[in-house]
Amino acid sequence: MRKSYLDYAMSVIVARSVPDIRDGLKPVHRRILYSMNESNYVFNKPYRKSARIVGDVMGKYHPHGDAAIYDAMVRMAQDFSMRLELIDGQGNFGSMDGDPPAAMRYTEARLAKIANYLVDDLDKETVDFNANYDETAFEPVVLPAKYPNILINGAVGIAVGMATSIPPHNLREVIDATIALIENNNLSVSDLNKIIKGPDFPTGGIILNKEGIKSTYETGRGSCTIRSKTSFEDINKDKKAIIIHEIPFQVNKSRLLEKIAETVNNKIIEGVSDIRDESDRKGVRIVIELKRDVEHEIILNKLFKFTPLQSTFSSNILALNDGKPEQLNLKQILNAFIVFRKKIITKRTIFNLNQSRKKAHVLIGFVISNLNLDKILNLIRKSKNTSEAKKALMNEKWRLGEDIIELVKLIENNEENLVSSKYSLSEEQSKAILELRLHRLTSLEREEIKTDLNKVIKEINNYLEILNSDEILFKKMKEEMNIIKEEFSTERKSIILENQPDENYDEIKYIQKEDIVITLSHRGYIKRVPLKNYKSQKRGGKGRTGMATRDNDFVSQIFVVSTHTKLLIFSSFGKVYSLNSYDIPEGSLQSRGKPIINILPIKNDEIVSAVVPLPINEEEWNKLYIMFATSFGMIRKNKLIDVAKSGQQSLRESGKTAIKLNKDDKLIGVNLCRDVEDTFLSTTDGKCLRFPIAKIRLHQGLMSKGVKGIKLKDKNKVISMCTLIHSKIDISIRKEFLKYSSGMRKDNKTNGENSDFIELRKQEEFIFSITSKGIGKRSSAYEYRIANRGGYGITGIIKTNKSGDVINSFPVENDDEIILVTNGGKIIRIPVKDVRIAGRSTKGVSIFKIPDTEEIVSVTKVKLLDYE
Missing domain, CATH: 3.30.1360.40 (Gyrase A; domain 2)
Structure with missing residues (x-):
């Protein structure tokens, strides 16, 4: 089994899939070209039916399926597959769209002119021939290629345990490099790379990654990027x-x-x-x-x-060298071709020399006959027949002059016919003399014989010079390649970029940096509007939210960012998505926007829990944390960079799990934060808990559930999480300030404050709380003492049967507005400054009067923006 498999593997490698380094052809391609040349289907003859060509190849040399032969033939005729087509096809030979060629009975073909330089000199004993599969004919082992076809047209093939992928190149560059290596064999691969810039693909394109080209030429392996x-x-x-x-x-x-x-x-x-x-x-x-x-x-x-539109071509320059598959670099390929061409030229020259000597040998006989015309005629007249005349001519010793003796020494392979300045005619010479027509005996014809002899002598001297001098041989080699270059060279089709584009392409460079307003509606419509389309809110002005409300829809989130801002979108399922702000469709002030499910792969039942704009300067990400909170009271603290940099491609394309949730639990809030801040959690029963972020354990992964943030009673849930400025003031001072500020607000006075209170007032934050029945208030954040996580919290607003559940608590500023929406479709917008400031442990006041059958289902804080 092992031997059989090895035999099979070598058969595939040598006889099917890997090209020969000398002519750059696989056996099937070589047989097609040879058969067409033998049948004289050459470039200056009429086209022949492809079916006839395929039949000849299959019947004589390639005992395989006709489809495989036709496919190989078609490829050699495709200008998008071959850098220089070897077959000139007429008819439908396929297309770049992958359309199949017409059936072989319809198409016609002949050898392309360039293919003549692959098969030329086959009749001059330049290459070895083997018997075909049934020993009824002979086929060449290799074609006597005059140019490095393996580089110019390349090759692709998959064998057993190995594969080859050789890119095509520009003929001019390849020939120039070959000639340069002939002239200086000490050239390095790097030197050759300066001549052969890189692959030259028939479909053109722009080649990137010069380092990949350099690797290919130095090691035989590498890749290059092709861009449309x-x-x-x-x-x-x-x-x-x-x-x-x-x-x-x-x-x-x-x-x-x-x-x-x-x-x-x-x-x-x-x-x-x-x-x-x-x-x-x-x-x-x-x-x-x-x-x-x-x-x-x-x-x-x-x-x-x-x-x-941009793809990678991987190169593996594997070819048969002396019948063995080898991985070769650029210099090895060219050297192998030069050695091959030297052998071909040597064999061809020897063949031509022998042919010229044969011709000169006969001409010497004619010269001798002219010098001894009367004697020869006398011998012929005395002979009874042709055979006797031929023997008489051969037996006679003919005296030669010194000039003729020197010619004989040059022409004859041995000097057996020349003894003591006397020459014996050979059988070929005697036969030629007897067949000589009488008109060749005239004086003009005798001069022509001498001219022919001198011409042949010159050829012989030329051949001997080639054989005796490598310098002359290589000169001949270069001349032949230059002829091919002059006739067939073309400009490069593929451009190689000298200055490589930035592979870490950042499309944001092409985005004009400007401030924009992003709005997300309750029903999931999102848009962006240039901030310049708004004007600053005038004191006492009505203001706008930046989106028209319709069909019970309303703005749920609104924020001002830059077009260079990256956003993290978190869903109620605990997933996170990445979105560039400039990828959000631009809309008008009154337009609704586009459904976010058409921008991100969010499911229909997923709700956007939070949109987190990230700092434009990514160095800032290392200094920030991200805090998660769930409806079951779980929290988790991570480094922002661990979330924002985690699988960025999947963040964009399909989203990624940001936090693991228990069954029926939902992600309700995500905030960026620092260790110098506090986290504030609120629940449906009016409880709230404030604790330092610095004391929360930092989690490394994204698949954990986190730790308990606040304990919940009965069926209560966490409804919001926000971040507050960390307060370090003494409890007694805090109580005194709260008492003092409450009195000052009642009297509407700010004069007479001491310096400590002035500073506290500047840093004072207010928490807005609202219940499902429209009962709400504002309370100073100083009233919410700092505790440890995991407790039940303290009262943030007193919940009653009349007030309903608390639905949100968050910090507000005096110039904010609150939008309240009921499940009955009623919407109201309330300026924060109109909401009463009350103590923490109070019920609040009625903010929005709603029917008993309805409840508030959404609360949103927005900035006051107006039209330009």
């Missing part, structure tokens, strides 16, 4: 289109379009309004129309990132 060649066109005043002119090598154009459409439909790329394929025989032209006012550079770079 694109441009921008203006469709109208504020709309652009991305035009794709060239696509990466081996990328199926039809599938590329499908992938682009898929990324657009799946909201991975937004801002595309239409995709059209306008490609024709002149080349590729894909038009991607963009929506109004989108950043075209961002869309293009997302296309490079998420579609095959």
Whole structure:
């Protein structure tokens, strides 16, 4: 079994999948080219049916399926597969869209002109021949290629236990590098890389990653990134289109379009309004129309990132060298070709030398016959027949002059016919003399014979010079390659970028930095509006929330950030999503926005619990913590960077678990915080607990449930979490200040405060609390003493049967507004300054009168923003 498997593996490697380093061909391609040349289906002859070509190859040399032979033949005729097509096809030979070629009975083909330089000199004993599979014909082991086809057209193949992937190159560069190496074999791979800049793909494109090219040429392994060649066109005043002119090598154009459409439909790329394929025989032209006012550079770079518009070509230069698979660097490939060409030229020269000597040998006989014409005619007349005449000529010794003797020594392989300046005619010479027509005996014809002889002598001297001098041989080699270069070289199709683009592409560089207002509605509609569209709130002005309310919808969150701000979106299921603020659709002041489920992969039953804007300067992330709170009273403290930097791609594409929740538990709040602040938790029964963030244990992972923040009685739940300034004031001073400030508010006086109270008043925060029946108040944050986590808390507002459950508590400022919404669809907006300030352990007052059958279900704090 082991031996059989090894035999099979070597058969696949040598006879099927790996190209020969000398001609760059696999056996099937070599057999196709040889068969077409043998049948004279060459470039200057009429096209022949592909079915006939395939039949010849299969019947004589390649005993495999006709489909495989036709596929191999088709590839050699495709200008998007081959840098220089070896077959000139007529008919449908497939397309970049992956369309199959027409059946072989319809298409026609012949050898391309460049292929002539692969099969040329086959008839001059330059390569070895083996018997075909049934020993009825012979086929060449290798073609006597005159140029390094293995580099120019490349090769791809999968064998057993190994694979090859050789990129195509520019003919001019390859020949120039080969000639340079002939002239100086001490050139390094780096020196050759200066001549061969890199691969040159038939489909063009832009090549990135020069280090990958360098690795490929030095080790035989490496990769390069191919980017489509694109441009921008203006469709109208504020709309652009991305035009794709060239696509990466081996990328199926039809599938590329499908992938682009898929990324657009799946909201991975937004801002595309239409995709059209306008490609024709002149080349590729894909038009991607963009929506109004989108950043075209961002869309293009997302296309490079998420579609095959940018792809990687991995190189593995594996080829058969002396019949063995070897991984080779650039210099080894070129050296192997130079050695091969030297052998071919040597064999061809020997063949030509022998042919010239044979011709000169006969011409020497003619010269001797002219010098001894009467004697020869006399011998012929005396002979009874041709055979006797031939023997008479051969037996005669012919005296030669010194000039003829020197020619004989040059021409003859041995000097047996020349003894003591006398020459014996050979059988070939005697036969040629007897077959000589009488008109060749005229004086003009005798001169022509001498001219022919001198010409042949010159050829012989030329061949001997080549064989005796490597310098002349290499000169001949360079001349032949230069002829090919002059006739077939073209400009590079693939551009190699000297200045590599930043691989860590940051699309934010293309976003104009400006302040924006982001609003999120209760029903999950989100939008952004430039802050410049608002004006500062005038004292006593009515103000606006920045979104029109409709269908019982209202603004649930509103905040001002920059277009460079990154947002973390947390859902009630404990998941976190990442969103760039500039990816939020821009809207007008009165527009509703776009459903957030169309921007992020949020489920229909998921509710956005918190939107956390992150500092633009990512260095600040290391200094911040993030606090989670759940409805069951669990809290958890993490470093912000552990959440914001955790699997950034999955944060954007599918979200990630931020906190593990118990059954029926929900995430109700997420805050950025520092150790110098306090966390404030509130519950449905009016309890609240304030404790220092510095005393909370720091968690490392995101899959834990955290620790108990506040104990709950019965079926109570935590309804809010907020962050307060940490207070270090003495209890007695705090009590005195609260008593004093309460009295001052009643009398509406601020004069006469001592310096300590003035400072406390500047730092004073107020907690707004509201119940489901519209009972609410403001209380000084100083009234909520600092305790340890895990307790039951203290009363924040007295709950009664009439007041209903507490639904929210959070810090407010005097210029804020509160929006209250009932389950019956009623909405009211109340300025915070109109809400009464009362003590912590009080019931509060009626803020919103609602029917007995309704309850408040949502409370939102907004800033006062007005129209420009």
